Amino acid sequence: MTASRILFLVIDGLADRPCPELDNLTPLEAASHPVLDSLAQNGVTGIMDPIAPGVRPGSDTAHLALLGYDPKTCYTGRGPLECEGTGIRMEPGMIGFRCNYATISPDGLVTDRRAGRVRDTAALSQAVQDGVDLAKFGIGFVFRSGAGHRAALAFKGDSLGHCVSSNDPKQDGVPPSAISPLGDNTPDKKTAFACNEFIRQSAEILADHPLNRERERQGLCPANIVFLRGAGEMGRLEPFGKKYGLDGSVIAAASLIAGIGSAVGLERVPVEGITGSQDSNIRGKIAAAIRELSHRDFVLVNIKGADESGHDGNAREKKAFVEKVDRELAPLPGLKDTLIVVCADHSTPCSIRDHSADPVPVIVHGDGVRTDAVNEYGERACARGGLGRIRGADLLPIARDLINRAHKYGA
């Protein structure tokens, strides 16, 4: 028997280190998760360095690696992937930024770095798109709103660099920084110039925009300046379908993850009520994934939430969230004809409130796998598993082989 499709479930920031407040268990080890344990018991387990041992992954570089794209060759910054996440179609060589709407006072000091968490900024972004003129500098651009106060900006033009600073001063009460090249390269200078020009022109448009005037009348912070950060040059990403011969989709609330999926050619599947946070509609995600699997070879589902608790250093909350996730995974063990892969994109230990390079536990469950003696899902349990210690880039090739879609190399 051989499964014919792959469900790739990435529980963001799940893995951790022993937490004193949990009797030196990790949140995953301390939590009750009978569904994950059942997958582990009937599957094969292991531990995985998302990128390489000792390398602390971002969610972006980790997801690229998990999809088999070497971040060393295709990643220069988060911006281009956020652009994809907001629906901008990035081409290799384009420069992308993640953006925030923010507020500056009439005397030019930053008063709110998130513009009062403004929402529904599409009209503002459209005005900026229509009004800003960079064509005279030989640069095309696309500017689009993202979730909440977020947006994304992409530049297209000859000889543009991505090594530029941000204008976000990271604190209130000071003026925005000027964007400057991070070296002496002409392409970076050209991009920095274009950024400052974009910021200047967009601020003029935003200052007069009726939506901002209305916000001021209501005592709300106007979204009257755009902060640019995470500059990166879009890399050349071989389409997923061509690379693996698999047709796939992605289910993720975070625009970064959805953007990575979209950048490699995975179809983005919308799900009602997903938030990228602990209150997300996980049940809806799993249901959507099962629907997708009826006509896809591969579905990537990213579940956020555990990562948040890790960043907050809240081990008990992380444990409780794992238990919540597990309840929503109840349909998985009964899924027919499906290879189920469960992992995290990185560890987010509560003790350091940030990502770490600790390997993450992995389960591969489905027809034909060589099971092992591990019967629970946990960081230390899976270290005894039959997969041994693998790398993120190995996982999808292993899964593809198990659904019999790998090609023989040689004769």
Next chain:
Amino acid sequence: MTASRILFLVIDGLADRPCPELDNLTPLEAASHPVLDSLAQNGVTGIMDPIAPGVRPGSDTAHLALLGYDPKTCYTGRGPLECEGTGIRMEPGMIGFRCNYATISPDGLVTDRRAGRVRDTAALSQAVQDGVDLAKFGIGFVFRSGAGHRAALAFKGDSLGHCVSSNDPKQDGVPPSAISPLGDNTPDKKTAFACNEFIRQSAEILADHPLNRERERQGLCPANIVFLRGAGEMGRLEPFGKKYGLDGSVIAAASLIAGIGSAVGLERVPVEGITGSQDSNIRGKIAAAIRELSHRDFVLVNIKGADESGHDGNAREKKAFVEKVDRELAPLPGLKDTLIVVCADHSTPCSIRDHSADPVPVIVHGDGVRTDAVNEYGERACARGGLGRIRGADLLPIARDLINRAHKYGA
């Protein structure tokens, strides 16, 4: 104590996935093999990705990797290695093909793709070698018979490519295909032209050959056309002796494996009655290996048979063959002064009837190894072993170190 020589035993296609007809054990797990178990118990075990996780090896690419030659840089096709296997001395840049003698009818349709499994074709091949003239196109060639209906062809000349199709139409009742370049490169066009010319001229010679006229009188299929496939360019393979400082030999019935050995400079040791199949003289191979070890640092023995059963999807036959092999390995545990390495070149799961990327189990047995708690040879047992999960390219350096022939890197 340190062993001074290495026996490298590769059981071709041995590893498998759980088989329902064997109570979800693999053939290796289900079989009784006290000798292999004794080696595992007194040695150190592990699992190995012959090339890399998720990469499905051919027997050729796997053996190259096991000998420490990266197929990515030295392998473009099976042809040059088959040439070596038939005794053609390949130089870097030569183009090699594996060939079949076949039969076409007077009206030019293929009637038997193996020429009635003709044997003893040396006289035919010599006539082709003497009669075909490619010198006027600036191309030298060597054409030699292999086992049964098989042969090999090598081209030598300037600017020859290897990206060409085959003339084997893969079915009877149709004319042979024309060989064509797989792109627009001039070297490939030149090779394709030479192939078609070779096929045309050799067919004229074969049509009139007395041996074929005699076959026709006897109602047998004449061997009157040559099929060419597996085109590849011979890579630059550092001689084994220079690479490792070890003097070695190879014992293998399959011309492909013998050819790989010969290509890297291992001495090929003939053994009576070896067939590359389940009826092979395994005892003779082991006896020859033991004789060789009296004056060699390294002996590679390939045992075919398990791979066949995997390709046939016959788990019970595979299990029985493993038991047969094990009986013939009885002299091994008593071998003095020898590091015994046992592995497979790839998995050939009965469930998929083809090679897979599942890792293979490995034993390293001999003086000085750090033993582990594993006391049986099996895919899942060895996953708990002390070697962990390694790659094919790691195995020979590990073995060389254990016989104290590795050099210190640094001070």
